Amino acid sequence: MKISIERVRGNIFTNVRPRLDIFGIIYALFFACSIVFKGVFLQFQNQINFRPFFSTTNIFMFVASMSFALVLVALLIIFHTKRRMLFFISNILMSVLLLADALYLRYYNTIITIPVIYNARYLGPVRESIMSLFRISDILYFLDIPIFAVMSFVLSKRTEQSKIPLLKRCIVAAVLILISLGSFKIAYSKNDMSEYDNNYIVKNFGIGYFHYYDVKKYLRENYLRDKKLRSDEKNELISFFEEKNKKNGELSDRFAGIARGKNLIVIQMEALQHFVINSKMNGREITPNLNKLVRESLYFDNIYVQVAGGNTSDAEFMGNISLYPAKEGAAYFRFATNEYNTIAKELKKEGYNSYALHAYGPAFWNRTEMYKAVGFDTFISSNDYVMDEYIGWGGWALSDDSFYRQSMDIIDVTKPFYSFFVTLSGHHPYSYFEDKQTFDVGKYDRTYFGNYIKAQNYADAAIGRFIQKLKDMGLYENSLIVIYGDHTGLPKTQAKELLEFLGLSESKVDWIKLQKVPLLIHCPGVEGEIIDTTGGQIDILPMIANMMGFENYYALGKDLLNTQKGYAVLRNGSVLTDEYYYCSEDDTVYDMKTGEVLDKKDYEEEIQKYQKELRISDIILEKDALRKLK
Known part of the structure; x- marks a missing residue:
């Protein structure tokens, strides 16, 4: 063919x-x-x-x-x-x-x-x-x-x-x-x-x-990477903490040991932002119970949110350990087997029982494992509560009221105790409060912002009833009470009504000033006082340690009651002080009062000094360094 x-x-x-x-x-x-x-x-x-x-x-x-x-x-x-x-x-x-x-x-x-x-x-x-x-x-x-x-x-x-x-x-x-x-x-x-x-x-x-x-x-x-702690890293850590504690020793010792022997009650409130404190809407206080408690407590009105990928768990981490969050992901997952110096461990030495209380599944945020590392004696989770009332978080979270009430029935109050409460009713997306008329939000009704205000008004009412229960049980006058917000509840994409309500612009300085959470410390015998020193959630442990008289050698935070200068370092490398704001996103320094751009060269050395704390914290986390320093 x-x-x-x-x-x-x-x-x-x-x-x-x-x-x-x-x-x-x-x-x-x-x-x-x-x-x-x-x-x-x-x-x-x-x-x-x-x-x-x-x-x-x-x-x-x-x-x-x-x-x-x-x-x-x-x-x-x-x-x-x-x-x-x-x-x-x-x-x-x-x-x-x-x-x-x-x-x-x-x-x-x-x-x-x-x-x-x-x-x-x-x-x-x-x-x-x-x-x-x-x-x-x-x-x-x-x-x-x-x-x-x-x-x-x-x-x-x-x-x-x-x-x-x-x-x-x-x-x-x-x-x-x-x-x-x-x-x-x-x-x-x-x-x-x-x-x-x-x-x-x-x-x-x-x-x-x-x-x-x-x-x-x-x-x-x-x-x-090599997870072994190198000698240069070990020397860097030793030098850092020696210098830090030497400077701390030279500061005043205001309120030192004033709460020694008292119970410690810490309440981490879900999504509670600073701006709601002492604010009114349509002539009514949004948080009347917290406002009253603020007047009777040490209130810190310049506490910036420092959480990162771990969100609520990061706030817990900083409050109990005083290290920065992990660079990526959540420390609660990545470093749950590390050795830490914590509030619970230090109070254990003084004969305290410690309780972590959260009315949700114990595996969420890996709390079951992480709370062991934190040193809590008892973790009371949703497995231990009667789910008898649902308020917040879409209508299926145990109400703060029931949470507080049942918790106090579980805790052994006959012995000195540390109780760490993590609330839920104020959790995003606040849709539970969409059709509830518990608080008059006026024109903001059925908006994201309006629902948030209703959620925080309910959380405030619940904590008011909880404080009254503590008084009825005779615990109020024998306890150091610490209350703070875990993170912001209104992201920038949902902040139009918030900015309108407060009469603020979308400028970087105005916005960063809104990234604050309330922090109050109530101690019997201590008069109310507003403290405007700049700080963050990482500073909670050092203040508790000072007032209760226990060791905090490896804490990265500072005692805002005795520090010389206030500042807050965010996980993204931004730095806030009483005078300026260094924004890492645009590598620019702004005046905190006027919002004007400042010459970065004048602040670069100080910014790098503050940012070093992030490196120190990262070494501790990634190399499990505290275990190797002892």
Whole structure:
């Protein structure tokens, strides 16, 4: 049988020189542009980046984002199949990840990280909180999926398409990667990398690069790093604490030992912010019971929220241990087997019984394991309560009233005790109070802000009844009572009504001033006083230690009753003092009174000194250093 020369030539031409797949190129470019668009949309939608769109920062961010997308295309080309399903599947996964980023950012004000994703199995109980964070515009994260589905189907039917050899795919991928690296180097050279602030990385290099950076850091810190405490690190810790405690010894000893031998009652209130204290709405006090207690207590009105990825658990961690939260994820998960110096352990030496009380599942935030490390004798969880009244957290959290009442029936009050209460009724999303007329919020009725006010008004009423119960039991005059908020309850994306209510702008200084929680310490015999020294939640333990007379050598916080200068270091590297605010997101120093930009060079040395505390805390956590210093 004869074979035509033309047919042979055609086959040779087809096998050796495949026709240019224009449709495939368009498909790959559409994929890259889609990933870039969704990433940039996320950053503007959630106010990481701001207008003008073509500012220098945004231009370089766009270049870095496109570089990431091209690298992703290059990797997919290497492993591509004839049906291009890898592109389709990757696009869906990226859409899901970006939506998760957006939801997490709206609640925690930071981007989701590997440790958070790893512990996502614990998010079931906060399903309603998550649902309340969705926006109609979130559909844009998935709007391109049907188009990709159609394009993938068309590609699968193009029978004339020939499979490109692996070598050629690798060459194309290498060219794309070289172009990407060159472009990214331009963007990278124009910005400094922030060691502490994830949002800064996203703002300047894009969400795609951040996730690459996060994966690389996670692998380095969890699998590639040496967990042995090096001699230079050990010497650094020893030197740091020697100098810190020497300076503390030179300070005054106001209120030292004044509560020695008394019971310790600490209440960590869910999402209670400072602005509600002494505020009125429609002529009524939002928190009348706390206001009264404030007048009879030491009240600290400049306490900044310092929580990070662990949120409520981070507040517990700082209050009981006085170390900073983990850089990524939650210390309660990552470092639950470490050795710590804690309030419960120190009071145990004095013969105290200690109780941790929280009317939720014991496994949530890994409390069962972490409370062992903290040194609590007894953990009273939802397993120990009669779930007889549900108020808050979507209508299925045990009410604060029932929580307080049942707790005091469990605690042995015949012996000195430390009780650590973690409340629930004020938990996001406050939807339980949507149709409740427990407090007149006027025009804010059925708004997120209005529901929050109702939730905190209920929490205040419950704590008023609890204080009365303590008085009736004869405990009020024999206890040191500490009350503070765990974190803010109104994220910036839900703050329009709040800013309107307080008459504030969206300026960085105005906003950071709202990131405060109330802190009061009531001690029998001590008159009420307002203390405006700047501090944070990490400073709670040193003040308790001073007043109760126990050791706090390895606490990173300071005693705000005796310190020379107030300051608060946030987990992202920002620093607040009585005079200035260093914002790590834009690497700028602002005057706390006027909001004016100050010369960073004048404050750089002091900022770095304060930021060193983050490094010290990280060494202690990641190397389990306190176990090795003893």
